Amino acid sequence: MKKTSIFLAIFLFLIVFVACSPNMDSNNTSNKTDPLPSWNTGATKSAIIDYVNDVTNSKSKDFIPVSDRIATFDNDGNLWSEQPAYFQLFFAIDRLKQLAPEHPEWRTEQPFKAVLENDMDELAKQGEHGLIELIMATHSGNSEEEFRADVIDWINSAKHPTKKVGFDKLVYQPMLELLHYLRANDFKTYVVSGGGVDFMRAFVCEIYGIPAEQIIGSRIKTRFDYNNGDCRIIRLPELEFIDDKDGKPLAIQKIIGKKPVFASGNSDGDLQMMQWTASNEHKSFMLYLHHTDAKREWAYDRESHIGRLDKGLDEANEKGWAVIDMKKDWKVIYPFQITKK
Amino acid sequence: MKKTSIFLAIFLFLIVFVACSPNMDSNNTSNKTDPLPSWNTGATKSAIIDYVNDVTNSKSKDFIPVSDRIATFDNDGNLWSEQPAYFQLFFAIDRLKQLAPEHPEWRTEQPFKAVLENDMDELAKQGEHGLIELIMATHSGNSEEEFRADVIDWINSAKHPTKKVGFDKLVYQPMLELLHYLRANDFKTYVVSGGGVDFMRAFVCEIYGIPAEQIIGSRIKTRFDYNNGDCRIIRLPELEFIDDKDGKPLAIQKIIGKKPVFASGNSDGDLQMMQWTASNEHKSFMLYLHHTDAKREWAYDRESHIGRLDKGLDEANEKGWAVIDMKKDWKVIYPFQITKK
Numbered sequence: 033m034k035k036t037s038i039f040l041a042i043f044l045f046l047i048v049f050v051a052c053s054p055n056m057d058s059n060n061t062s063n064k065t066d067p068l069p070s071w072n073t074g075a076t077k078s079a080i081i082d083y084v085n086d087v088t089n090s091k092s093k094d095f096i097p098v099s100d101r102i103a104t105f106d107n108d109g110n111l112w113s114e115q116p117a118y119f120q121l122f123f124a125i126d127r128l129k130q131l132a133p134e135h136p137e138w139r140t141e142q143p144f145k146a147v148l149e150n151d152m153d154e155l156a157k158q159g160e161h162g163l164i165e166l167i168m169a170t171h172s173g174n175s176e177e178e179f180r181a182d183v184i185d186w187i188n189s190a191k192h193p194t195k196k197v198g199f200d201k202l203v204y205q206p207m208l209e210l211l212h213y214l215r216a217n218d219f220k221t222y223v224v225s226g227g228g229v230d231f232m233r234a235f236v237c238e239i240y241g242i243p244a245e246q247i248i249g250s251r252i253k254t255r256f257d258y259n260n261g262d263c264r265i266i267r268l269p270e271l272e273f274i275d276d277k278d279g280k281p282l283a284i285q286k287i288i289g290k291k292p293v294f295a296s297g298n299s300d301g302d303l304q305m306m307q308w309t310a311s312n313e314h315k316s317f318m319l320y321l322h323h324t325d326a327k328r329e330w331a332y333d334r335e336s337h338i339g340r341l342d343k344g345l346d347e348a349n350e351k352g353w354a355v356i357d358m359k360k361d362w363k364v365i366y367p368f369q370i371t372k373k
Numbered sequence: 374m375k376k377t378s379i380f381l382a383i384f385l386f387l388i389v390f391v392a393c394s395p396n397m398d399s400n401n402t403s404n405k406t407d408p409l410p411s412w413n414t415g416a417t418k419s420a421i422i423d424y425v426n427d428v429t430n431s432k433s434k435d436f437i438p439v440s441d442r443i444a445t446f447d448n449d450g451n452l453w454s455e456q457p458a459y460f461q462l463f464f465a466i467d468r469l470k471q472l473a474p475e476h477p478e479w480r481t482e483q484p485f486k487a488v489l490e491n492d493m494d495e496l497a498k499q500g501e502h503g504l505i506e507l508i509m510a511t512h513s514g515n516s517e518e519e520f521r522a523d524v525i526d527w528i529n530s531a532k533h534p535t536k537k538v539g540f541d542k543l544v545y546q547p548m549l550e551l552l553h554y555l556r557a558n559d560f561k562t563y564v565v566s567g568g569g570v571d572f573m574r575a576f577v578c579e580i581y582g583i584p585a586e587q588i589i590g591s592r593i594k595t596r597f598d599y600n601n602g603d604c605r606i607i608r609l610p611e612l613e614f615i616d617d618k619d620g621k622p623l624a625i626q627k628i629i630g631k632k633p634v635f636a637s638g639n640s641d642g643d644l645q646m647m648q649w650t651a652s653n654e655h656k657s658f659m660l661y662l663h664h665t666d667a668k669r670e671w672a673y674d675r676e677s678h679i680g681r682l683d684k685g686l687d688e689a690n691e692k693g694w695a696v697i698d699m700k701k702d703w704k705v706i707y708p709f710q711i712t713k714k
Contacts, residue, residue, distance in 0.1 A: 244630030289585030
């Protein structure tokens with residue numbers, strides 16, 4: 033694997049969640065006749081609704097049988113925010129500090145020293161190797177159950193550095209509505225993310241209404257431990273699979289075994305998933321989220337180190353794929369902005 | 374990986390399907406009041422029905438929520454026969470012969486020479502290396518779609534060497550009924566097999582009533598190919614994952630992310646899946662199929678090279694897991710035996 037891909041991959045491995053109150057899916061339609069009430073009227077919203085109406089109409093030439101209605105969603109920057117860094121990195125940093133008392137050697141060893149001294153410039157200087165070290169030190173060595181409990185503890189207490197709310201409050205309300213709308217039309221919704229699959233599964237299922245078996249992500253290696261009836265799956269300090277770029281269609285084929293008809297993403301890391309979906313014999317829908325709202329969220333695209341959208345934006349424009357202009361297309365960004373109304 | 378594990382793994386990689394008429398699931402209850410009409414009355418059948426009644430009863434202390442009702446089934450020798458060799462090996466042999474005209478060099482190179490000369494003793498002498506060569510030559514080099522079409526062509530024409538029926542006729546009628554019965558009680562049924570996932574997906578979905586995304590198996594590596602809008606996933610001549618022994622609980626955790634409550638298998642290769650299931654906090658059910666019927670199917674267990682059941686049988690007896698005695702517990706073996714009635 034090239035150095036640059038590893039670097040991007042590690043960043044992508046550091047994903048997050050975003051969230052809101054439970055049962056969002058069943059309560060998110062303030063307007064009973066509008067399936068996407070947090071979306072402004074416009075070309076993007078119309079295109080989504082027209083597509084769903086068309087492919088679910090049994091009299092349409094574009095009708096898609098229920099078993100083929102596979103919809104795949106990237107997570108970071110697509111279902112929740114991803115700035116100023118993938119939220120999974122905040123988990124790694126907090127976890128390292130929590131484990132530090134058992135590791136006095138970290139006070140003098142990089143990249144741990146940089147993290148413990150809150151020296152983010154130094155951490156950045158440690159590059160991909162430093163990030164891998166940080167991830168391995170904080171995401172392995174325990175069982176799947178223990179890791180899950182650690183993530184849940186963290187999500188229940190950590191706050192975003194500038195938004196000052198729990199990371200799980202930073203999910204996108206319009207995307208929750210879109211997930212719900214697709215499921216109401218018998219689409220099977222999947223997360224297909226560069227983030228860690230076990231990190232996500234610990235808390236996103238309820239938020240997104242997506243069960244564990246429909247969450248696909250990056251993984252580290254694991255080992256099955258059996259000791260007289262006591263079974264554990266132990267997390268090992270080695271990357272197994274990076275679910276980004278080419279990895280996305282490959283993972284979709286391996287795990288789902290069907291080509292999606294609907295794909296939603298926000299970066300060049302999602303481009304191959306879009307291309308794969310666009311090649312479906314069924315009528316398909318490709319949806320890019322363009323971060324254009326510096327005031328309510330963040331504005332970034334071609335030059336960003338996180339969630340870069342460059343080639344993907346060109347290809348979307350060229351091929352006529354739908355592009356969400358966040359500033360223009362979304363009435364609200366986060367669920368807590370709705371409850372304030 | 375140890376040589377012996379590779380050898381076993383390759384054998385397991387050579388799996389098969391077995392089958393019967395479409396829509397079996399909806400037509401398999403000759404007795405409306407009996408969910409398992411092809412099972413003889415006895416301890417095994419009663420244990421299955423008692424378990425399902427208990428864990429689906431919302432007033433029971435053992436009640437299991439629908440989202441946790443995960444049932445995993447081994448395939449070869451468990452949902453269909455596996456003798457005298459995993460049926461996927463017959464596909465590999467037939468495919469090699471089909472490809473031979475394009476490969477004159479195979480006439481003098483092993484293991485290809487042995488296969489082309491129908492010299493199974495010589496093929497056996499080629500050992501694990503020969504088997505890997507045979508699998509790689511016949512299962513890679515094309516796209517997922519092309520491979521799928523090849524498997525479908527084969528299954529529609531090939532016949533079992535001694536049973537003289539299509540391999541897809543050699544599925545177990547009692548297991549089709551069990552799959553249907555579990556799904557009728559809101560269990561989500563999965564295949565978790567050492568066989569090749571793409572080989573199975575090509576034809577077992579309709580037979581078992583299990584969608585592609587609930588088929589887990591062994592895999593070779595793949596590559597995403599993009600050429601101006603033409604997308605293909607190309608199959609590469611390298612093993613990626615062997616879904617056997619420890620691999621089964623690991624794959625279940627990676628792909629499903631939930632521990633099964635019901636596990637069904639027939640060999641020592643399923644033992645770790647059984648142990649993992651037995652460690653569920655929910656009440657769980659472990660079911661071994663013991664091949665005891667030399668007349669109607671095959672009889673083999675502790676000494677068999679294919680589908681060996683030795684440690685698993687001891688552990689089942691010790692732990693009180695259910696063991697199907699095929700000769701005693703099953704009224705019929707294959708669906709075509711029912712239609713003859």
